[in-house]
Amino acid sequence: MKKLCIPVLAIALMACGQQHQPEQEGSHDSTVATHEKNEPMDERSFLARMAASDLKEIKLGELAMQKAKDDRVKKFGADIVKERTASTLQLQEIARQAGMTLAPELSRDDQDEIGLLSSREDMDRAYIKRMVHEQKRTSERLSQYTNTKDTAISSYVRKTLPIVNARYDEANKILEDMRKQMNNRDISHD
Template structure:
């Protein structure tokens, strides 16, 4: 019977060590998650500083230029998203693309409505630039993981540009109705940028 005591003690020690192992693992996972969140925050802050600098260096466009740039951006986003719905391999990328189609269709309608109330009324030109057409052509040749990466890289860049444009025009634009709609669209586009950055990571 005396020999059972060391055996029992060893069993208790083994269980205790196992418990410590689980706790250590949990602590390590928690630390890793906190570090990842800190890096995400630092990255977002650095990106926002870059956007602030870009905005400071960019002259505020006149109303016609603003709506033309927004219309072209919306048209490009919708066309690229339609490619993503069929060419992407990741469901999260497909879901993002579906969100882009809906949001940029809505943005197009709201910009048109606001432009129509300007005095004199303005009409946006949504014809894609040569660079946008080339980017779409290149994107259309890709499939699967390669498509996912290039599409999301492009989405981060495009939405950074759109955030700068909307922030600037909503603060200093020359047409009140367009300033208002720019301010209303800004939180949505910022949300798209944040989403694209997470997918990029």
């Protein structure tokens, strides 16, 4: 019985220790994902998450600008780079006023995802599909803060949310057009 209790106790202690560790910027564990869906993060976490999200979208946009074959995809990537860079500057100013510094980094998962995307044969379509997902997630995150008491964050959200929603709609439209083109090609080969 003692032999069984010691490993169980060790596992329980490790689990408790992991729950109380501070979140690392850009981490992708399940507790963070659950927290994100159920309730708004504190302002500090929100700023860090948004800055990390901006950085990922900037890197993806740069990839689209360099490797996309479709002009709409290249333009979309360029627009994302411009908008997310402006967003990052706003976030850094909010953080500075709050006495913190933002230094976003790409997570290992994000780096791997960007690397895989760059080597895909269907990079244009995969990029737009990824951006539909990213814009939806960003919109959901921003929507949690539409009524925040922090006026700087509230102002940022009111400015940024319509831009993100417009990009979400645009990405969906481009993806739908790509699907139609693929279907037309399939029909013409019959």
